[in-house]
Amino acid sequence: TKRAKSTGRIEAYQNQAFAIAREQFGMETALRRAIERRQLRLAYQPIRSLATGALCSFEALVRWTDEEGVHRMPDSFIPVAEESGLIVPLGRWAIDEAARTLAEWDRLIPGNGSRIAVNLSAIQLQRDAIAPVLQGALDRSHLTGDRFTLELTESAIVSDPDRIAGTMHALQALGATLAMDDFGTGYSNLAYLQKLPIDVLKIDRSFVTGMIADRDKIAIVRAILSLAQALGMQTTAEGIETLELAQTLAVLGCTYGQGYFYARPLEAPAALEMLAEATASAI
Numbered sequence: 001t002k003r004a005k006s007t008g009r010i011e012a013y014q015n016q017a018f019a020i021a022r023e024q025f026g027m028e029t030a031l032r033r034a035i036e037r038r039q040l041r042l043a044y045q046p047i048r049s050l051a052t053g054a055l056c057s058f059e060a061l062v063r064w065t066d067e068e069g070v071h072r073m074p075d076s077f078i079p080v081a082e083e084s085g086l087i088v089p090l091g092r093w094a095i096d097e098a099a100r101t102l103a104e105w106d107r108l109i110p111g112n113g114s115r116i117a118v119n120l121s122a123i124q125l126q127r128d129a130i131a132p133v134l135q136g137a138l139d140r141s142h143l144t145g146d147r148f149t150l151e152l153t154e155s156a157i158v159s160d161p162d163r164i165a166g167t168m169h170a171l172q173a174l175g176a177t178l179a180m181d182d183f184g185t186g187y188s189n190l191a192y193l194q195k196l197p198i199d200v201l202k203i204d205r206s207f208v209t210g211m212i213a214d215r216d217k218i219a220i221v222r223a224i225l226s227l228a229q230a231l232g233m234q235t236t237a238e239g240i241e242t243l244e245l246a247q248t249l250a251v252l253g254c255t256y257g258q259g260y261f262y263a264r265p266l267e268a269p270a271a272l273e274m275l276a277e278a279t280a281s282a283i
């Protein structure tokens, strides 16, 4: 009958919903344990000056190899961390780990001058006081705030503009650089660019990938670059996978570049090696 059929469909739907909830809960439990047992790590992707090729910074990207040895990428577990509140301890750990790593690099390669960039999620910014967290990490590692970049997304600004403004000014007071990540994919009201202390716009990879053969993408990239220039901001292009893209973006006046053309996110020892070579060749 019709009713039996629709009941069956509802049951199937509920079973599927339960399965998803169970999987989420399973991942949440495993992630909580991974944070407690310090089984997360950071990978470091270089960011270079497009004009000179100089190594300027590394973006810290969280990595998780679970108990079964499965490598999990942030896009699969950051949403779970956000929904469960685990983003707060995860985010604190990331800032602290990045600071400890940079302090270690300073010890091994004095005067390297590299910065480190850490991602902040919108939910994390709502739930935690990031400036005191950064201050604590700086104190423990004996670093100054000017070695740090914090990457925010437009969704953080939409969610709670007043709170975000306060946090951003406090981070700026510590000397940190503030970057707007994935720029161009989020909020369309650009008024915030004028009000908030943003130093760098990171042009989202979706505009960079394939831009050389795509007039519309080039137009968007040019518009972002001229907007940034007019507002006195620097720019980073994400997702540079070819020499041609690096050269084109350099000609267009983009400040920094990041992508597989330069390097994939590196494990800490490989990043250290890259920094050692860059520092040696700069002297």
Ligand code: C2E
Binding pocket: 045, 060, 061, 062, 073, 074, 075, 078, 091, 094, 119, 120, 121, 124, 151, 181, 182, 205, 238, 239, 240, 241, 258, 259, 260, 261, 265
């Ligand atoms: P994102 O901040 O925009 O980071 C850039 C992402 O692009 C990274 O992915 C990086 O591996 C990837 N990527 C870099 N160059 C290229 C390229 O040339 N081609 C392609 N196809 N991809 C490239 P990943 O590591 O999977 O991170 C994904 C997102 O997860 C990040 O996007 C960031 O939003 C988030 N995330 C990573 N670590 C953290 C963290 O510690 N805290 C928070 N809240 N979010 C994080």
Ligand code: MG
Binding pocket: 059, 119, 151, 181
């Ligand atoms: Mg980022």
Ligand code: MG
Binding pocket: 181, 182, 202, 204, 238
């Ligand atoms: Mg990004």
Ligand code: MG
Binding pocket: 181, 182, 204, 205, 238
């Ligand atoms: Mg992106």
